[in-house]
Amino acid sequence: MDNNPLKSFLKIPYDVLEEMNLTANIKRDTVSHAELEKEYKEYLRKEKLIKAVTICFSDIEGRFHMLDYDKKYFLESAENLTFDGSSIRGFSELKESDLRLSVDWSSIHWLPADIFGSGKVILFANIKNRDKTQYESDFRGILQEYTKKLEKEQQIIAYAAPEIEGFLLDGVDAEQNFNEKIGFKLISMGGYYHSLPLDRLRLFIDAAAEAQRAMGFMNEKDHPEVAPSQFEMNFAYKNVLRTCDQTQLYKLVCRQVANSMGMTASFIPKPVSGINGSGMHINISLAKAGQNIFYDKKGQDGLSEDAWDFLRRILNHAPEICVILNSSVNAYRRLDPHFEAPNQIKVSPIDRGAMIRIPAANEKTSRIEIRSVAPDANPYLCHYAILRVGLEGKQLPSDKSKRQRVRSLPSDINEAIKLCKSSKFMDKIIGEKNKRKYLYYKELAADRSPRELGRKVKTSEIIFHHEITDQVLWNSF
Missing domain, CATH: 3.30.590.10 (Glutamine synthetase/guanido kinase, catalytic domain)
Known part of the structure; x- marks a missing residue:
């Protein structure tokens, strides 16, 4: 816990943190996305000491972008997270700026509080168009789709x-x-x-x-x-x-x-x-x-x-x-x-x-x-x-x-x-x-x-x- 009695946000010891993240590693590619979404949403609802969810993505050049959502807002709006794509180099033009953030629940990481601050978890997101199709310049989403296809069609x-x-x-x-x-x-x-x-x-x-x-x-x-x-x-x-x-x-x-x-x-x-x-x-x-x-x-x-x-x-x-x-x-x-x-x-x-x-x-x-x-x-x-x-x-x-x-x-x-x-x-x-x-x-x-x-x-x-x-x-x- 924080020394400040007015704040009480999650701080997990490194050994416990490692166990939690190693367990998440096993689930990433063995448990369905729907099941993980249900599990982690429920965890976030119950864990009162988490204040925010960090969502991250990469632009076409590989520059890393992050934004924090208030946990309550995130849980209510996870299916409709949008941002101004025209403000990201290599993404949409001003006239077509709105893009969607599609949360990849399998990517969750619990974070060291001394590095990232207390009371947060981080999730990666793929970028979608307004109609929820894959955005053409988001290479994380493109790579994920390609590797799924490779496994399905060629094992x-x-x-x-x-x-x-x-x-x-x-x-x-x-x-x-x-x-x-x-x-x-x-x-x-x-x-x-x-x-x-x-x-x-x-x-x-x-x-x-x-x-x-x-x-x-x-x-x-x-x-x-x-x-x-x-x-x-x-x-x-x-x-x-x-x-x-x-x-x-x-x-x-x-x-x-x-x-x-x-x-x-x-x-x-x-x-x-x-x-x-x-x-x-x-x-x-x-x-x-x-x-x-x-x-x-x-x-x-x-x-x-x-x-x-x-x-x-x-x-x-x-x-x-x-x-x-x-x-x-x-x-x-x-x-x-x-x-x-x-x-x-x-x-x-x-x-x-x-x-x-x-x-x-x-x-x-x-x-x-x-x-x-x-x-x-x-x-x-x-x-x-x-x-x-x-x-x-x-x-x-x-x-x-x-x-x-x-x-x-x-x-x-x-x-x-x-x-x-x-x-x-x-x-x-x-x-x-x-x-x-x-x-x-x-x-x-x-x-x-x-x-x-x-x-x-x-x-x-x-x-x-x-x-x-x-x-x-x-x-x-």
């Missing part, structure tokens, strides 16, 4: 786990206040697995990881990464929709914990020149009838033909989807081959410069690791595109009599935009209107930055980044 379930790296920067709002003449101030000069037990980086990692475990992430390992002041926290393999939800919550928790400690958790891919950048390596596999269909003990590098077909399609279409996997001006700094950058369009079990790596694995863990994804990409759009391309694209042609020429990913966002724009295949994958809308916002940021990246991180590529910039800044350009 395939896609699983994924990202390795999300980030930087811990000194000062609150370090990104918004960035000045290229000064640069960012890192809080640690350590490196891979190297930090004192109670230094600022380690204290941040511990606090963020504890909160994530309490939220049911099932963290597996948490550690400093290769670059100074860089971190990574890995959570358990889940179906792709849940993985995307946790990716958004992971970044939110990291940002709030850092802010509370007087620092900034940044997912800018390369905020500092001359050191390794941050990635979001996506480990992905497909299962059918409970079996991992990417595994074949006798297959090349332990992979089945299904897995090889999947990754060859991704390699073939890599240039076209690059701007989805690397969606910011700054992301192309990371694709520098001098810093373990996965910029080569090839697959390898050992070469970390390859776009796709084949990790050592067994029947349970066999997967492919797509390394050329930046941590600021829209996780829903990213996983949706990877699945569609991996299952429906054309395979990379192979002539074993000839030595294969190694191709590289685009060197800057302008080249990546051009390749995506000219691709008819991408019209099919994400829709012509979505492609046009998405690339429009990518071009806005690109036009505000020098075409040549150069050696120095520029102010424009930070402050006009889709996860950082605000309406005032855009309108004052």
